[in-house]
Amino acid sequence: MTVRARRRPAATPVVAVPPAPWSVDAPALKAALHSSDAGLAPREATRRQRAPGHQALAADALPAWPRLLLRQFASPLVLILLFAAAVSLLLRDWTEAAIIGAIVGGSALLGFVQEWRASVAVAQLRQRVALTARVLRGGTERRVVAAQVVVGDIVQLAAGNLVPADGVLLQARDFLVTEAALTGESMPVEKRAGVCAPDTPLAQRANFVFLGTSVRSGTASVLVTATGRATEFGAVAERIAQREPETEFARGVRRFGELLLRVMIVMVLFVVLINQWLGRPWVDSLLFAVALAVGLSPELLPAIVSVTVARGARAMARRGVIVRRLEAIENLGSIDVLCTDKTGTLTSGTVALAAALDAQGQPSAAVAHWAYTNATLETGIANPLDAALAAAAKREGFDAANLTKIDEIPYDFQRRRLTIVVAEGGSSSHCMLTKGAFDNVLAACSLVSGPADAAAPLDAVARECLRSFFRDRSEEGFRVLGLATRRLPAQAVYGVADETAMCFEGFLLFLDPPKTGARQTLRDLAALGICVKLITGDNRHVAAHVAAALGLATDTLLTGEQLAAMHDEALWRQADASDVFAEIDPQQKERIVRALQRTGHAVGFLGDGINDAPALHAADVGISVDQAVDVARASADIVLLKPDLDVLRQGVEDGRRTFANTLKYIGITTSANFGNMVSMALGSVYLPFLPLAAKQILLNNFLSDFPSIAISTDRVDAERIAAPQRWQLREVRRFMIVFGLVSTVFDLLTFALLLEVVDASEPVFQTAWFVVSLLTELVVVLVLRTRGPLWKSRPSALLLWSTAAVALATLALPYVPAVQAMFGFVALPASLLAELGAIVLAYLLCTEWVKRRLGAA
Numbered sequence: 001m002t003v004r005a006r007r008r009p010a011a012t013p014v015v016a017v018p019p020a021p022w023s024v025d026a027p028a029l030k031a032a033l034h035s036s037d038a039g040l041a042p043r044e045a046t047r048r049q050r051a052p053g054h055q056a057l058a059a060d061a062l063p064a065w066p067r068l069l070l071r072q073f074a075s076p077l078v079l080i081l082l083f084a085a086a087v088s089l090l091l092r093d094w095t096e097a098a099i100i101g102a103i104v105g106g107s108a109l110l111g112f113v114q115e116w117r118a119s120v121a122v123a124q125l126r127q128r129v130a131l132t133a134r135v136l137r138g139g140t141e142r143r144v145v146a147a148q149v150v151v152g153d154i155v156q157l158a159a160g161n162l163v164p165a166d167g168v169l170l171q172a173r174d175f176l177v178t179e180a181a182l183t184g185e186s187m188p189v190e191k192r193a194g195v196c197a198p199d200t201p202l203a204q205r206a207n208f209v210f211l212g213t214s215v216r217s218g219t220a221s222v223l224v225t226a227t228g229r230a231t232e233f234g235a236v237a238e239r240i241a242q243r244e245p246e247t248e249f250a251r252g253v254r255r256f257g258e259l260l261l262r263v264m265i266v267m268v269l270f271v272v273l274i275n276q277w278l279g280r281p282w283v284d285s286l287l288f289a290v291a292l293a294v295g296l297s298p299e300l301l302p303a304i305v306s307v308t309v310a311r312g313a314r315a316m317a318r319r320g321v322i323v324r325r326l327e328a329i330e331n332l333g334s335i336d337v338l339c340t341d342k343t344g345t346l347t348s349g350t351v352a353l354a355a356a357l358d359a360q361g362q363p364s365a366a367v368a369h370w371a372y373t374n375a376t377l378e379t380g381i382a383n384p385l386d387a388a389l390a391a392a393a394k395r396e397g398f399d400a401a402n403l404t405k406i407d408e409i410p411y412d413f414q415r416r417r418l419t420i421v422v423a424e425g426g427s428s429s430h431c432m433l434t435k436g437a438f439d440n441v442l443a444a445c446s447l448v449s450g451p452a453d454a455a456a457p458l459d460a461v462a463r464e465c466l467r468s469f470f471r472d473r474s475e476e477g478f479r480v481l482g483l484a485t486r487r488l489p490a491q492a493v494y495g496v497a498d499e500t501a502m503c504f505e506g507f508l509l510f511l512d513p514p515k516t517g518a519r520q521t522l523r524d525l526a527a528l529g530i531c532v533k534l535i536t537g538d539n540r541h542v543a544a545h546v547a548a549a550l551g552l553a554t555d556t557l558l559t560g561e562q563l564a565a566m567h568d569e570a571l572w573r574q575a576d577a578s579d580v581f582a583e584i585d586p587q588q589k590e591r592i593v594r595a596l597q598r599t600g601h602a603v604g605f606l607g608d609g610i611n612d613a614p615a616l617h618a619a620d621v622g623i624s625v626d627q628a629v630d631v632a633r634a635s636a637d638i639v640l641l642k643p644d645l646d647v648l649r650q651g652v653e654d655g656r657r658t659f660a661n662t663l664k665y666i667g668i669t670t671s672a673n674f675g676n677m678v679s680m681a682l683g684s685v686y687l688p689f690l691p692l693a694a695k696q697i698l699l700n701n702f703l704s705d706f707p708s709i710a711i712s713t714d715r716v717d718a719e720r721i722a723a724p725q726r727w728q729l730r731e732v733r734r735f736m737i738v739f740g741l742v743s744t745v746f747d748l749l750t751f752a753l754l755l756e757v758v759d760a761s762e763p764v765f766q767t768a769w770f771v772v773s774l775l776t777e778l779v780v781v782l783v784l785r786t787r788g789p790l791w792k793s794r795p796s797a798l799l800l801w802s803t804a805a806v807a808l809a810t811l812a813l814p815y816v817p818a819v820q821a822m823f824g825f826v827a828l829p830a831s832l833l834a835e836l837g838a839i840v841l842a843y844l845l846c847t848e849w850v851k852r853r854l855g856a857a
């Protein structure tokens with residue numbers, strides 16, 4: 001299926017690109033784009049970047065500040081407040097309208113400042129892992145941020161790269177590209193330089209590459225003809241960026257908002273109807289009901305989430321974990337299964353060639369030289385095994401100058417082998433050198449090399465001897481590749497069909513020992529409630545050896561062959577029970593991830609290769625490393641600056657702290673607000689006046705939110721980090737109701753004191769209860785921020801001092817003449833303040849007792 005992108009009207013183009021550029025030959029296209037074999041001049045490239053017609057996708061760009069400011073007013077709660085202000089203006093109540101306007105403006109400004117700072121911090125972090133491209137400028141190859149690629153640039157591509165723009169191939173060698181994101185075709189397609197007809201369908205443009213596709217093997221030079229939104233994939237990519245799938249945390253926030261909305265509607269209708277039945281002015285009743293609705297809600301929740309998550313992202317960055325999608329922080333805290341390859345994470349990652357052996361298991365210089373030739377001349381997927389061979393070749397002074405590379409049959413994940421065809425000196429024949437997974441190389445052989453280079457038929461007995469040697473070395477922890485050769489008459493082009501009737505020459509043994517401390521890291525992850533599952537393409541014997549050294553169970557090891565034979569229902573059960581998966585292909589990695597998700601697990605997947613991209617995309621949290629190929633980093637939510645599971649463990653702990661602090665704000669604020677709003681709704685029925693004026697409710701809610709900004713800095717109980725955290729709306733609802741009703745009990749006690757003992761007038765009642773309700777909201781933050789005893793858990797300095805500052809302001813406000821005049825407050829006698837203080841202290845002790853009883857339950 002071909003996806004056609006609807007293009008937006010473009011700005012004036014930087015240069016005039018010929019229509020159907022795939023139908024124009026390379027020299028004419030370069031001339032039209034004012035480019036050359038040396039690429040663009042650096043100054044010209046800079047000019048094109050700044051020109052109005054330069055199209056760039058802005059998925060990671062900093063949001064425009066006017067849009068961010070306007071977003072603060074897009075909340076339904078703010079719109080309710082603005083409606084209340086409009087009602088006050090219509091009634092010429094200028095003071096009321098000014099107060100509401102000031103509170104709306106203050107809340108919006110506070111939210112804007114916090115979100116802007118968070119956006120700046122996150123944009124800076126994302127720049128550290130931004131995708132780059134290699135371009136020719138002025139004849140020199142330079143590495144630039146992918147967004148800086150312009151029309152006319154010549155881009156150099158290799159295996160693992162994401163294509164940064166649409167363009168025409170100038171040169172290509174063994175160049176395979178995966179275009180599934182654009183055409184739906186899952187198999188890689190080969191691209192070659194040349195010319196296609198103008199009406200060639202998108203999927204058949206063999207000389208053209210598209211933004212967002214990925215290089216599977218080979219190398220190429222590409223002349224850029226379109227960037228960003230002007231590309232075939234641009235409009236689709238922007239829509240995907242704007243409509244990212246809803247995360248579990250975001251879904252929880254949305255459901256929580258729906259719960260609050262239902263409570264608000266019931267409360268507002270109740271208050272309006274009761275007050276009308278009591279004969280009170282409808283305008284006062286309406287404003288009071290609106291203020292109740294606003295007072296119930298945590299209106300700073302978007303800002304609190306942004307600040308908390310951005311702070312978490314900065315803390316994780318200091319430990320070497322870069323967050324590409326902020327929502328992934330909460331998801332990282334909730335994972336209970338981590339799937340990972342072994343190379344570089346569980347093992348040292350410094351793969352070394354241990355031995356090159358002939359078919360009899362003896363050291364062989366010929367096998368080593370054939371392997372060096374294959375590794376140094378291949379242009380496909382970069383991998384640690386070829387890097388180890390190249391390093392060994394350099395140490396031994398190997399020189400392939402007398403060899404001419406004729407062709408290459410690139411590695412793929414079905415054949416699992418790589419073939420290089422060379423000509424030696426003036427020979428009229430060619431030599432095929434194939435290395436790869438032992439079984440796959442052996443399957444292409446009909447001969448086996450014997451003593452004195454004599455080839456013998458590869459019969460069943462010989463095959464079993466080779467397999468026995470392979471199995472023994474694998475069980476010792478070596479990764480074993482096979483190597484085969486074939487001499488054949490010269491021909492121009494070679495393909496997979498030529499990989500037959502080969503002669504098995506010998507074995508290549510590589511060693512990558514378990515990383516020091518990896519076993520302890522797995523224990524630490526297990527202590528955090530995270531089960532690590534090893535998923536590798538290596539053979540079952542090596543996988544079992546490494547797994548056993550790391551303490552993973554191997555009795556339920558699953559192979560790719562077994563997995564392919566399983567129905568999904570059987571895999572759901574087996575994936576949960578197995579710790580080790582060996583001989584796994586890329587599609588099976590994704591299938592394992594989805595099977596674990598199907599059984600209720602939150603899954604993290606750590607990968608760095610081309611074959612890991614599908615699983616990274618499917619996982620709840622895709623994790624890659626800074627040295628990974630482009631397609632892996634682009635698919636990941638989180639990037640590690642070094643491949644170390646202990647760094648990831650610290651990232652998980654940071655994610656859980658961030659998640660816990662976000663839930664603190666939601667739980668504490670809604671329970672306190674719910675209790676106060678229920679008290680006022682009930683009080684409005686029995687009191688001869690409103691318990692608080694609308695403007696007093698708004699001021700109360702505004703002041704109580706100030707310390708909440710500091711929750712992002714708060715310490716988190718160890719038990720909240722020790723286990724995966726998931727959003728539990730039922731728990732939030734129970735928390736809100738239980739502690740809200742505790743607050744209501746003490747509010748009603750305050751009402752009784754003011755009416756029956758003090759016989760307070762309306763101004764005294766409203767002032768006294770304003771002070772009590774605000775103080776109880778402040779002290780409950782200190783009580784409910786921890787599940788343990790209040791005196792055993794010290795809050796962060798910022799949270800403690802901001803809470804104390806607002807508490808002092810609360811006590812001082814009724815004595816400020818300007819505030820008295822504006823909000824209708826009066827000075828309270830010292831004796832009454834003492835009685836109110838006793839109620840607040842009793843409320844604190846009771847809340848602490850209920851918290852401990854609730855925790856015990």
